[in-house]
Amino acid sequence: MSSTATDPWIRRSANPKLDRIMVSPEGVPLNVTVATAGARAGALTLDILIILGLILGVTLFGLLVLWGFEAAFGGDTSLEESGPLSVVAVFWIIAVFLFRNAYFLYFELGERAATWGKRAVGIRVAARDGGRLTAEAVIARNIIRDIELFLPLVFITSGEAEGTMTDFTAWAGFLWVLMFLLFPLFNKDRLRCGDLIAGTWVIQNVKRNLDGVVAPSAEASTNPAAGQATSRYEFSDSDLSVYGEFELQTLESVLRTGTDEALETVTNSICAKIGWEPGSGDERIFLEAYYTALRAKLESGMRFGKRRKDKYSADI
Amino acid sequence: MASVMTDPDLQQAIETAALKSDRFRLEREADWVRLEEIVTQMEKGKARKLSDEDVLALPTLYRTLLSSLSIARESSLDAGLIDYLEGLALRSYFMVYGTQTSFGRWLKGFFGGGWSQAIREIKLDIWIALFVMIAGTVIGYVLVAGDSDWYYALVPGNFAEVRVPGATEEALRGTLFSTEEQDGLGVFAAYLFSNNAQVAILAFALGFAFAIPSILLLIHNMALLGAMLWVFAQRGLTVEFVGWLSIHGTTELFAILLAGAAGIHVGRSLAFPGAKSHLTAASDAGKRAALVMAGVVIMLICAGLLEGFARQLINNTGGRYLVGGAMLLFWLTYFFVFGRKRAEIAS
Numbered sequence: 001m002s003s004t005a006t007d008p009w010i011r012r013s014a015n016p017k018l019d020r021i022m023v024s025p026e027g028v029p030l031n032v033t034v035a036t037a038g039a040r041a042g043a044l045t046l047d048i049l050i051i052l053g054l055i056l057g058v059t060l061f062g063l064l065v066l067w068g069f070e071a072a073f074g075g076d077t078s079l080e081e082s083g084p085l086s087v088v089a090v091f092w093i094i095a096v097f098l099f100r101n102a103y104f105l106y107f108e109l110g111e112r113a114a115t116w117g118k119r120a121v122g123i124r125v126a127a128r129d130g131g132r133l134t135a136e137a138v139i140a141r142n143i144i145r146d147i148e149l150f151l152p153l154v155f156i157t158s159g160e161a162e163g164t165m166t167d168f169t170a171w172a173g174f175l176w177v178l179m180f181l182l183f184p185l186f187n188k189d190r191l192r193c194g195d196l197i198a199g200t201w202v203i204q205n206v207k208r209n210l211d212g213v214v215a216p217s218a219e220a221s222t223n224p225a226a227g228q229a230t231s232r233y234e235f236s237d238s239d240l241s242v243y244g245e246f247e248l249q250t251l252e253s254v255l256r257t258g259t260d261e262a263l264e265t266v267t268n269s270i271c272a273k274i275g276w277e278p279g280s281g282d283e284r285i286f287l288e289a290y291y292t293a294l295r296a297k298l299e300s301g302m303r304f305g306k307r308r309k310d311k312y313s314a315d316i
Numbered sequence: 317m318a319s320v321m322t323d324p325d326l327q328q329a330i331e332t333a334a335l336k337s338d339r340f341r342l343e344r345e346a347d348w349v350r351l352e353e354i355v356t357q358m359e360k361g362k363a364r365k366l367s368d369e370d371v372l373a374l375p376t377l378y379r380t381l382l383s384s385l386s387i388a389r390e391s392s393l394d395a396g397l398i399d400y401l402e403g404l405a406l407r408s409y410f411m412v413y414g415t416q417t418s419f420g421r422w423l424k425g426f427f428g429g430g431w432s433q434a435i436r437e438i439k440l441d442i443w444i445a446l447f448v449m450i451a452g453t454v455i456g457y458v459l460v461a462g463d464s465d466w467y468y469a470l471v472p473g474n475f476a477e478v479r480v481p482g483a484t485e486e487a488l489r490g491t492l493f494s495t496e497e498q499d500g501l502g503v504f505a506a507y508l509f510s511n512n513a514q515v516a517i518l519a520f521a522l523g524f525a526f527a528i529p530s531i532l533l534l535i536h537n538m539a540l541l542g543a544m545l546w547v548f549a550q551r552g553l554t555v556e557f558v559g560w561l562s563i564h565g566t567t568e569l570f571a572i573l574l575a576g577a578a579g580i581h582v583g584r585s586l587a588f589p590g591a592k593s594h595l596t597a598a599s600d601a602g603k604r605a606a607l608v609m610a611g612v613v614i615m616l617i618c619a620g621l622l623e624g625f626a627r628q629l630i631n632n633t634g635g636r637y638l639v640g641g642a643m644l645l646f647w648l649t650y651f652f653v654f655g656r657k658r659a660e661i662a663s
Contacts, residue, residue, distance in 0.1 A: 024409055028382045031402050097513065111414060112359055124410070128599070132413050135422045137599070140606035146514070147521040193524055197582060198606070199599025206403035210348065211396045213338055249395040256396060292334050295393050299337055302391055 017188070020203075022130045030130075034190050035123040035202040044149075046117030051099050058095045062088045100150060104142045109135060114205075122205045128189075129199065137198040144194035148180040214252050215288035233289040239274045240297045246310035248298060251291050255284075263287060337392035344384050348404060351377040355408045378408045426610065434607035435574065435651045438581045445534060445577040449569070452535035456542025470536075470543045485551040492553070492560045493631050512568060513616045516575035520609050523579025526587045530579035537572070559633035562640030563626055568619035570647055571612045578605035578612070615647070 018034040065088055107115040113133055114124040125141070127133045184190040189201055243251075254266050263283040270290060271278040279286070298308060301316035308316050326342065333339045354370050354377070357363065363371075385401045392398065435442070459466040464481040515537070522529035541561075548557035582601045589597030622639070630636055 024382065024405075025413065026379065026382055028386055028405070030406050030409060032406065101513075101517075111361055111363070111411070113410070113414070126410070128595075134603065136603035136606045139610055140599075140602040143517055143606060143609055144521050144524060146517045147524070196595065197524065197598055197602030199595070199602065206406055208396075208400045208403040210345070210352075210400045213333070213341070214394060214396065215334075245393055248393055252395055295337075296335055298393055299335065299391060302393070 018190075020189070022126075024130060032126070033204045033206075035121075035204050037184055037190055039121045039123050039204070040184065040190065040192075040202060043115070043117035043121045043123060046120055047104070047115050048149075050116055051103055054099050054103075055096055058092060058099075062092050101142070101146075104145065105138060108138045108142070113138075118202070122207075123202050124205055125200050126203050127199060128195075128201050133200065137200050139198075141192075141194035141198035141200050144192075144197055148193060211256055214255055215292045233286060233293075235274075235290065235293045237297075239276075240294050241315045242273050242311060243294060244308035244310040244313055245298060248291070248294055251287065251294075255287060255291060337388070337394060340387065340392065341394070341397055344380075347377055347380055348384070348401070351381055351408055352404055355404070355411050358411050359407070374408075375412060378412050381405055381408060426607070429654070431607060431611045432651050432654050432656075434604050435611070436656075437604055438577055438608065441577040441581040441584065442573065444580055445573050448531050448534045448576070449538045449573060452538030453542035453545070455535065456539030457546050458542075459539070460543040460546045467543050467547065470540050481547055481550070483547065483551075485553065488548055488551055488553055489556070492556050512571075512619065513613050516572055516612050516616060517609070519572060519575040520579040520582075520605065520612075523576075523581070523583040523605075524586070525583065527580040527583025530576050530583065534572070534576045556633050559636040559640070560627065562644075563630065563636040564619045564623035564640070566640045566644035567615055567622060567647065570644070571615035571619060574608055574615070575612045578608040581605050618643075 015036065018036065020032050020034060021029045022032050023029050066085065104115055107118075108125050112119060112124060113126065118124060125133060125138070127137060180193060184192050189195075191201060195201055251266065254262055258266070260283070264280075267283045267286055268278050270276075270287075298316070301307065306316040308314070326346075330339050330342045333342060350370075350373070354366060354374055357366055381401065382405055385398075385405050388394075388398055388401055456470060460470070460481070467481050515533075519530050519533050522533060545554070545557060548554060582598065582605050585597040585601035586594065592600070622643070626639060627636070630639060
């Protein structure tokens with residue numbers, strides 16, 4: 001799997017090392033970003049807290065039921081072995097088993113392929129080969145979680161509680177946990193052992209809104225009915241040959257989100273570059289006109305397969 | 317989200333757009349926004365509230381979007397637009413190719429042959445695991461027969477209160493046919509299931525380390541059994557002990573056998589991937605083994621119920637053999653005969 005983005009000089013994520021390409025069954029390469037180790041750790045911590053919370057909730061509920069029986073039928077009945085105590089105990093053991101094993105399964109088999117913790121940090125599970133995420137894969141990746149996480153947790157806590165823990169076993173247990181916890185850091189796709197066995201990986205969710213057209217006022221320039229004065233900006237070819245795609249996209253983000261001050265700064269630096277005298281009060285109109293003209297030039301180059309990465313590359 | 321313009325406005329906007337790429341975008345925007353609304357609904361788990369037209373339109377809209385994305389990447393320099401299309405393409409891709417089998421349908425496929433099929437596919441590993449388990453039992457028996465101190469090393473303390481080397485025949489018989497525990501049977505069964513399931517999951521998961529820990533775990537557990545067998549054999553209770561064990565043991569030991577075999581299968585394909593890459597071999601084996609493991613948990617539920625209830629309620633050796641043997645026959649038929657013809661026809 002190559003790590004070149006389809007659009008090589010658009011920076012997609014904070015850490016380009018995590019950008020990957022997944023080819024959809026239609027043959028279209030889709031850009032995905034592998035979830036960072038920090039996001040994974042955060043999601044896992046949240047999930048453990050949620051599971052502990054659920055176990056605590058069921059325990060309290062069980063105690064409440066017992067208390068209710070005691071209040072209703074007197075103190076003796078609930079303590080008999082075949083009485084409500086054993087029913088509650090059966091229920092409790094099964095519930096804890098399910099929380100421990102089925103919590104991850106249930107949520108990762110859902111539409112969003114993510115537990116509550118993963119949803120909170122914005123990541124999800126996906127099949128590494130671009131195919132469907134199957135139930136078997138989700139089962140496999142979560143069964144392995146048992147030796148990665150729960151086994152050492154149980155081992156260490158029970159060892160502490162019973163006092164049978166020697167220094168040697170404590171350290172061995174600690175190393176075991178460390179080996180599995182740090183496993184994702186030692187491969188480039190951040191796979192944990194379970195991901196490796198199941199053929200899955202964890203990637204970032206993307207949710208972006210569709211912004212409006214970047215330079216709406218420039219559109220009206222060809223329409224005489226709108227009567228705007230944008231036509232007074234005419235750029236020669238040499239005015240437009242100072243910048244490339246990188247600068248165009250910087251300009252786009254300034255136009256989308258920039259303050260008036262930012263617009264002024266950018267106007268001044270563009271004017272200095274192309275040898276114009278910056279006017280004042282008209283920055284947005286000027287920048288939109290320049291943006292549209294520059295983009296028209298670069299896009300017409302694209303149609304002939306010529307691209308210009310930034311101002312340092314050769315003009316098209 | 318951009319507000320969708322009304323028709324005359326849109327027409328005018330398309331005509332007046334200065335850039336070809338903006339015209340391209342304005343012409344297709346309505347479809348993208350519709351797809352985004354469908355996908356957002358599905359992500360919220362409200363797929364059932366979608367109208368029939370929307371559901372039917374989803375694949376078409378998705379493919380249109382992919383083609384828009386391909387065109388935009390090659391002809392537009394609007395980074396915001398491309399980011400939006402990339403994100404939406406990925407989101408709708410996950411909806412179109414997501415986990416679409418409902419749990420019910422998966423379960424039907426699982427019991428209707430998927431489980432048996434997976435077990436037949438790891439037959440070699442089952443033989444290996446069976447050999448290892450028998451060897452473990454023999455080792456336990458021989459060790460304790462040679463030096464009875466081995467017993468205390470093999471058997472954990474809580475098992476070894478009464479069942480120790482040199483215990484009287486009555487004491488041992490008492491452990492096999494006692495009726496004391498009958499009251500707390502439900503709790504006992506649930507506890508046994510939870511405990512055994514964790515052991516089985518462990519046996520599978522440890523296969524990750526080239527199957528060696530799985531094999532060691534199987535040997536250790538079976539050596540314990542062999543050691544116990546020796547204790548009962550010394551007092552001439554072999555037949556009764558095997559009966560006591562077999563009522564749930566045929567199911568439980570079979571489940572542990574399968575779990576171990578699944579672990580060995582994963583470990584073996586990691587160590588010897590054949591023509592595939594290590595990663596592909598591991599994930600193929602992992603998915604097959606996961607099916608087996610889902611079944612193992614179900615078998616252990618049965619074993620827990622048999623152990624908790626049936627063993628304490630059926631208090632004679634003949635009845636125990638009958639139940640144990642019937643269970644074994646049932647599992648063998650289900651795994652190795654059921655669904656075989658259908659699989660052959662399919663292949």
